[in-house]
Amino acid sequence: MVGMRIKRLRIEKGYSINELSEKSGISKSYLSYIERGIQQNPSLQVLSRLANTLETNVEDLLDNKKKEDTIELQNIDDAWIQLVHEAIQNGITKEDFAYYLDFIKFKKLNGGNNH
Structure with missing residues (x-):
């Protein structure tokens, strides 16, 4: 709970x-x-x-389960790195990014893509 x-x-x-x-x-x-x-x-x-x-x-x-899946930095492909750089250049903050990630996780835990 x-x-x-x-x-x-x-x-x-x-x-x-x-x-x-x-x-x-x-x-x-x-x-x-x-x-x-x-x-x-x-x-x-x-x-x-x-x-x-x-x-x-x-x-x-x-979700009380701890995720043990971690992504090593060296395994991130160039497209992801470029995407993050572009987001930073366009003014996204760490807080904004964390909020977007939380929103995506929340949506997935509550039924996925139901509109």
């Missing part, structure tokens, strides 16, 4: 519920509802803020 994972990460970071609320910009009452399982389907924006504050990602908040 997402609330339990958020609470566990919050405690691991040494944050009180007030501190996480302030750092993430999520109201204390809403955060409490999430942690207690009253609110079981927080929005992507809320999950993204919490994930960033807790130094994790939305996928890990939604």
